[in-house]
Amino acid sequence: MSTSYDREREVALHAVRKAATLCQAVQSQIDPSVIEKEDRTPVTVADFGSQALICNALREAFPDDPIIAEEDSSALRKNQGVLLQVTQQVQQIRSGVTPNTVCSWIDKGNAGEYSDRFWTLDPIDGTKGFVRGDQYAIALALVVDGVPQVAALACPNLPADLDDDDAPTGQAFIAVRGDGAYQVSLNGEDDSGTRIHTSDAETPANGRFTDSFVSAHSAHDMAKETGQRLGITADPIRMDSQAKYAIVARGDAEIYFRLPRPGTNYTEKIWDHAAGMLVVEMAGGTVTDVNGDPLDFTHAPLLTENTGIVATNGHFHDQVLDALEMD
Numbered sequence: 479m480s481t482s483y484d485r486e487r488e489v490a491l492h493a494v495r496k497a498a499t500l501c502q503a504v505q506s507q508i509d510p511s512v513i514e515k516e517d518r519t520p521v522t523v524a525d526f527g528s529q530a531l532i533c534n535a536l537r538e539a540f541p542d543d544p545i546i547a548e549e550d551s552s553a554l555r556k557n558q559g560v561l562l563q564v565t566q567q568v569q570q571i572r573s574g575v576t577p578n579t580v581c582s583w584i585d586k587g588n589a590g591e592y593s594d595r596f597w598t599l600d601p602i603d604g605t606k607g608f609v610r611g612d613q614y615a616i617a618l619a620l621v622v623d624g625v626p627q628v629a630a631l632a633c634p635n636l637p638a639d640l641d642d643d644d645a646p647t648g649q650a651f652i653a654v655r656g657d658g659a660y661q662v663s664l665n666g667e668d669d670s671g672t673r674i675h676t677s678d679a680e681t682p683a684n685g686r687f688t689d690s691f692v693s694a695h696s697a698h699d700m701a702k703e704t705g706q707r708l709g710i711t712a713d714p715i716r717m718d719s720q721a722k723y724a725i726v727a728r729g730d731a732e733i734y735f736r737l738p739r740p741g742t743n744y745t746e747k748i749w750d751h752a753a754g755m756l757v758v759e760m761a762g763g764t765v766t767d768v769n770g771d772p773l774d775f776t777h778a779p780l781l782t783e784n785t786g787i788v789a790t791n792g793h794f795h796d797q798v799l800d801a802l803e804m805d
């Protein structure tokens with residue numbers, strides 16, 4: 479029996495749209511001196527505000543669903559100045575809300591561990607990109623029996639067309655398992671959007687790959703060498719956040735590499751991959767870890783069983799894994 483997730487899709491899309499409005503308002507007020515001083519207050523305000531709005535929307539629509547989200551309010555409760563700023567931002571969207579209520583909404587996201595049905599949320603993915611004014615994402619997914627079923631991935635700074643400087647920015651990517659992936663304008667009223675597909679390239683040569691902007695998050699050298707072995711000559715598309723999954727899903731890049739740096743031992747978080755993975759899969763692509771294993775969400779909040787990530791357009795995934803020469 480197939481399950482319809484129409485209501486989950488609608489609620490998730492609406493929630494990430496509202497959170498994106500808050501994040502855009504905060505980002506537009508960032509003073510360049512904040513970046514020089516490395517003051518993280520703006521991204522903190524947007525992070526907490528985004529999580530409060532989305533957790534509340536889920537709480538209202540699906541009161542019994544646990545949420546495993548990245549942030550919790552303990553640090554915020556100790557910083558009244560920042561809490562006031564978060565509350566003021568949330569009030570722009572939900573008037574009259576108090577600081578205490580904002581904290582309680584944030585903590586609705588602290589389910590902590592795996593269950594048969596839960597939501598996972600990264601209220602701002604790519605915080606470094608957010609502060610720089612580059613790419614970031616708001617990533618929400620519903621996981622049922624360990625498998626992502628519904629994804630809403632908002633990319634407020636992503637252009638509709640990467641190669642067109644004048645293209646409008648602000649896209650959301652919506653996917654329901656078994657029902658395709660769609661690109662929806664973040665700022666419009668249309669909820670259905672346009673169906674997207676991965677690139678139809680049958681070989682990786684002459685294709686493009688994307689990896690992290692921040693070199694500490696993924697081994698840039700290894701990605702480049704692997705790309706060369708595959709005949710890729712184009713420069714990588716380096717960007718922050720799960721926007722990388724989105725550009726593979728809509729065919730702007732053939733491959734996304736997230737490769738562990740030698741000597742480091744980082745365990746990926748579920749909220750950094752659940753939404754992006756489903757969008758790529760429903761657009762026709764394939765997502766595994768660097769060993770070719772499927773991502774295992776049953777050890778939430780961590781992907782303890784996986785190492786790194788490889789996403790492709792789905793036409794030559796094994797060839798890409800072979801070229802990584804992991805063993």
Ligand SMILES: Nc1ncnc2c1ncn2[C@@H]1O[C@H](COP(=O)(O)O)[C@@H](O)[C@H]1OP(=O)(O)O
Pocket residue numbers: 603604605690691692694695696717718719720744750
């Ligand atoms: N050492 C690391 N290796 C891989 N990913 C990391 C590492 N440190 C942090 N991250 C996470 O990578 C994500 C963004 O990476 P990118 O934008 O390069 O794709 C963030 O969710 C970030 O977590 P956090 O949100 O806690 O900063």
Ligand SMILES: [Mg+2]
Pocket residue numbers: 600602603604749750
């Ligand atoms: Mg993240």
Ligand SMILES: [Mg+2]
Pocket residue numbers: 548600601602603604605
């Ligand atoms: Mg985050």
Ligand SMILES: [Mg+2]
Pocket residue numbers: 548605
């Ligand atoms: Mg973080």
